[in-house]
Amino acid sequence: MSLYVSLFALLFILDNKSAKHAAGYGFLWGLGFFIAGIHWVAVSILDFGGLPVPVAGLLVVLLCAYLAIYPALCAYLLNRFTSHSSLLRYFIAFPAIWLITDWLRGWVMTGFPWLQFGYSQMDTPLVNYAPLLGVEGITVAVCLITASLYYAYRERKFIISAAVISVIVFSAMALQGQQWTTPQASKSIALVQGNTEQDEKWLPEKRTDILNEYLKLSLDHTDADIIIWPESAIPALEFQVKSYLDYVSELMRESNTTLITGIINYQRVDNIDEYYNAVIVLGQPQEHKNHSPINDRYYKNKLLPIGEFVPFEDLLRPIAPLFNLPMSSFQRGGEEQLNLAASNVHIATAICYEIAFNQTLVKTVTPDTGFILTVSNDAWFGTSIGPDQHLEIARMRAFEFQRPVIRSTNTGITAIYDAQGQEVGRIAQFEKAVLRAEVTPYQGTTPFNRYGNTPLLILSFLLFGAVFVHALITKKYQAKRLVSHSL
Structure with a gap:
């Protein structure tokens, strides 16, 4: 009103x-x-x-x-x-x-x-x-x-x-x-909210504790079809924790479970360091890896100004510490990327701020897409109304595409909405917990999905x-x- x-x-x-x-x-x-x-x-x-x-x-x-x-x-x-x-x-x-x-x-x-x-x-x-x-x-x-x-x-x-x-x-x-979309076989989903303090997240001495905590929270849910960790849940560059990722992937494969997690990917291309805010899939059966038209990783395309890239970088970075926030020099992923694959479900992905750009999802949500996944870390904004607004924005995508929206966050609000935009469950802010739910994927195309x-x-x-x-x-x-x- x-x-x-x-x-x-x-x-x-x-x-x-x-x-x-x-x-x-x-x-x-x-x-x-x-x-x-x-x-x-x-x-x-x-x-x-x-x-x-x-x-x-x-x-x-x-x-x-x-x-x-x-x-x-x-x-x-x-x-x-x-x-x-x-x-x-x-x-x-x-x-x-x-x-x-x-x-x-x-x-x-x-x-x-x-x-x-x-x-x-x-x-x-x-x-x-x-x-x-x-x-x-x-x-x-x-x-x-x-x-x-x-x-x-x-x-x-x-x-x-x-x-x-x-x-x-x-x-x-x-x-x-x-109804523009049709239900498929339901999947068991476990969302892990690690509740890692933002000021401790990237401290090298805290890395092992954080990795062990996420794994500990997940081991009781390896009977789920898909386990999901939030944006940059792993506080290290991907190559730095390769042995840990291989170990987790093997654990998931033995349990016939797929784990999706946020991580920072590093590449060196033509003598230039490139960093990507990424989501990767672990534990995929070998026959599903890189199977077109799906993929085992996603790179964020819509970057947050100042937070993830600095416009006019050479001019602004020397001015103030604000422009030197951690992880503020990312490269963009492609505009149209393949869906992730997990437990035989195609998943369209949006990292954090991207969920506000419904036109980007118009390009990535296909008739075969079963879920929309958004991972985030709203710890940057404390107890403000920002995380609540972010959650409501994610919920609107469920209405637009008539698909479940799965939202995994570091400190909350972690939540699941069904294809009708109704809440399936949530974890409140600043709680260390796992949200477990049966979620029904939907396939098909809404008019908005088709024409934007x-x-x-x-x-x-x-x-x-x-x-x-x-x-x-x-x-x-x-x-x-x-x-x-x-x-």
């Missing part, structure tokens, strides 16, 4: 303002919106970046100021081209322009697609649009509902607004239970083009009228 109130207030503030002033108000609204939503980024800057509180606060404000540019752009375009028609402004231009600017926010400079409106509707009928139009389609529905309410308030005309809201809500309800957000974006650009042309025609018509009156 608070989202609708906030968006309603934005439309109220923008009313009857010049395009320039609208941009300013849109920027201020966006600044407040993003500060409220992602202030938790400061936790990692303070605890691991080595910067004082005022500087950390300034950096968060600067990040939010950048993100606020996109609501400001939406406000500017809205008031620049739709000042003459309320119907055009609220029912066509506003949702179309918002979607376009939201898409730009998730694409420019690798993108930051956090806090899209659609994530707030996970437990409402609007979530039924997800397998058709993705979180973007739900965002458009939120914009249309809010615009309808404001139009009714502003114009005192209720029939059109009621009709639009009714169509959105009742069509969403009609989609309830629509492309149809909705094309429609939005066409509608904005129509709004632009209408504004030009209206301006010419008014100019002619002024000339005729002056004569």
Whole structure:
């Protein structure tokens, strides 16, 4: 409800303002919106970046100021081209322009697609649009509902607004239970949450204890089909622990179990050191290794700015310790990588931040994909709301692709969602535990899986083009009228 109130207030503030002033108000609204939503980024800057509180606060404000540019752009375009028609402004231009600017926010400079409106509707009928139009389609529905309410308030005309809201809500309800994917034989999954302290994780003297702890937690669950450890659960480069990996792989093979774990891969190519944030599969039967179209490893593609790579590295690294965070010089994996294979299930993988990029998963989730796996380490953000937001983002992928989402994390929140987006189980933050569950893989293709957000974006650009042309025609018509009156 608070989202609708906030968006309603934005439309109220923008009313009857010049395009320039609208941009300013849109920027201020966006600044407040993003500060409220992602202030938790400061936790990692303070605890691991080595910067004082005022500087950390300034950096968060600067990040939010950048993100606020996109609501400001939406406000500017809205008031620049739709000042003459309320119907055009609220029912066509506003949702179309918002979607376009939201898409730009998730694409420019690798993108930051956090806090899209659609994530707030996970437990409402609007979530039924997800397998058709993705979180973007739900965002458009939120914009249309809010615009309808404001139009009714502003114009005192209720029939059109009621009709639009009714169509959105009742069509969403009609989609309830629509199945695009089909269930397969269930698998027993064990997720290990090691709860390793972030400030101890990479200390060489702690390595053996951490490796032994993960193995100890797993040995009671070797009857599971798949055991999963979180992002960089193994606190070493892959080549440094080869004997340990071989030992674990043999243990899993003897138990007819597959283990998936996060690890850091190192390669030296053309005299250049390359590091990859990776997920690997251990214990695969020999006949399944490297069997196309599946694979036994995945390299992260969408890297987190500052945390995993530093833009303009030569310039920024000398400035402050923030730009020298551990593991902040990774290379990107390929955009379209093969699914992992485990226990005869194809698994599409997203590491941490990547789960927010649903278009990336559109490319990797195939009709044969049974699960979506995301591994993460939210220990960077302590007890903030960041891990909860991250979990909700992962949950939306279950709705969009109608497949179970398995989320394995170091300190929580570890969880499993089924193909209908309902929670199967979870481990709370900062607990050392194993989550065991029977999970049913699903295969097939949702419309969103097949087309992504492309149809909705094309429609939005066409509608904005129509709004632009209408504004030009209206301006010419008014100019002619002024000339005729002056004569």
